Amino acid sequence: MTASAAIPRAGRLDCVCEPGGLERTASDRTGVALLAAGFALSILSQVLTLSILPLAGLSLAPDSALATLPFTAFYAGAAMASLPASLLLDSFGRRAAFSLGASLGVAGGLVLVWALLNLHFGALTLGAFWLGIANGFSLFYRHAAVPMGGTGRSGMLAVFGAATLAALAAPTVATQAEWLAAPHAFVGMAAAAALAHVAALACTSALPYRRLRAPLEHGTNPQTWRAIALPTAIGALAWALMAGLMGATPIAMIGCGLSEAVSGTVAWHVMAMYAPSLVLSCLPKSANPVPTVVVGCLLLVAATLVFALSGSTGAFSTSAILLGIGWSLATLGTTLWIHRNGTPSRWLLGIHDGALLGGALVGALTAGALFGS
Numbered sequence: 001m002t003a004s005a006a007i008p009r010a011g012r013l014d015c016v017c018e019p020g021g022l023e024r025t026a027s028d029r030t031g032v033a034l035l036a037a038g039f040a041l042s043i044l045s046q047v048l049t050l051s052i053l054p055l056a057g058l059s060l061a062p063d064s065a066l067a068t069l070p071f072t073a074f075y076a077g078a079a080m081a082s083l084p085a086s087l088l089l090d091s092f093g094r095r096a097a098f099s100l101g102a103s104l105g106v107a108g109g110l111v112l113v114w115a116l117l118n119l120h121f122g123a124l125t126l127g128a129f130w131l132g133i134a135n136g137f138s139l140f141y142r143h144a145a146v147p148m149g150g151t152g153r154s155g156m157l158a159v160f161g162a163a164t165l166a167a168l169a170a171p172t173v174a175t176q177a178e179w180l181a182a183p184h185a186f187v188g189m190a191a192a193a194a195l196a197h198v199a200a201l202a203c204t205s206a207l208p209y210r211r212l213r214a215p216l217e218h219g220t221n222p223q224t225w226r227a228i229a230l231p232t233a234i235g236a237l238a239w240a241l242m243a244g245l246m247g248a249t250p251i252a253m254i255g256c257g258l259s260e261a262v263s264g265t266v267a268w269h270v271m272a273m274y275a276p277s278l279v280l281s282c283l284p285k286s287a288n289p290v291p292t293v294v295v296g297c298l299l300l301v302a303a304t305l306v307f308a309l310s311g312s313t314g315a316f317s318t319s320a321i322l323l324g325i326g327w328s329l330a331t332l333g334t335t336l337w338i339h340r341n342g343t344p345s346r347w348l349l350g351i352h353d354g355a356l357l358g359g360a361l362v363g364a365l366t367a368g369a370l371f372g373s
Contacts, residue, residue: 038098041196071247113127265320
């Protein structure tokens with residue numbers, strides 16, 4: 001294909017250059033770095049938000065059965081955003097699409113601040129929903145990194161692994177934010193969640209222009225839904241188990257008189273969710289899809305068994321760590337699986353991520369039903 005064949009038609013935003021010519025440039029590396037930074041900031045906001053929602057919901061809910069509704073609304077927003085996020089990437093490009101998601105995160109964080117100051121349960125749920133939408137957009141960062149840097153595997157691992165920094169920073173950020181906002185409980189963390197999305201917006205708005213996917217003439221083969229059905233189903237089950245157990249863990253720990261240890265357990269869980277990606281980014285060739293998924297599933301089963309037998313801080317933390325590592329490997333493995341034999345369409349990628357987040361929503365609802373009983 002020549003450069004003239006790539007000239008865009010009227011009304012179409014595209015790159016007037018030799019296709020694939022930007023694949024391995026400094027601009028490409030800058031894009032990976034900005035996606036990694038934006039994803040880490042988004043996960044920092046997510047950690048702060050999910051640390052707030054179970055206890056804030058318990059305090060503000062008019063009925064105890066509704067206590068996990070904000071937590072559930074977060075995952076509902078994320079699930080609903082996945083397909084629009086995928087399609088917007090093709091229509092407007094990654095810079096505009098990801099900036100829209102981060103903007104909604106800023107708005108959701110501000111609504112959360114207002115809800116906590118005014119003790120308004122409905123606004124708490126709405127803010128959680130908008131923050132969930134932002135999380136649904138940011139989850140797509142890993143797909144945006146796959147076509148970069150040639151094979152794309154190292155780019156995706158680097159973006160996902162960057163969230164380890166969020167786990168390291170979250171406890172300090174939460175402590176300092178709450179100190180600044182005292183005596184208003186959780187308000188500082190909600191404000192910090194909004195500011196994290198402001199910083200993520202700065203990263204996404206600086207992304208260099210790049211087509212998200214290469215045209216079919218380059219030799220890529222589009223996949224069918226049958227090719228992604230199995231990894232999608234496995235991924236959805238992994239997300240359901242992760243959301244269900246992590247929705248139930250803080251409540252179970254409070255019931256065991258371990259409320260002061262909840263934040264530490266959650267921090268270990270988040271660290272375990274993203275640290276494997278950081279390790280595998282140094283050894284990308286070792287990240288084979290099917291073995292990675294199998295190991296992840298075995299760890300998820302182990303985490304479930306440990307949780308069922310837990311009654312101490314150490315046991316709950318062990319369960320959370322196993323759950324985080326298992327979820328990480330299952331998610332990484334299924335992502336590599338759906339990309340290994342060709343380029344999935346934006347519809348298929350949106351459906352895949354929607355199924356994952358739909359599984360998380362089912363898990364959150366299950367945790368709510370168990371708590372309500």
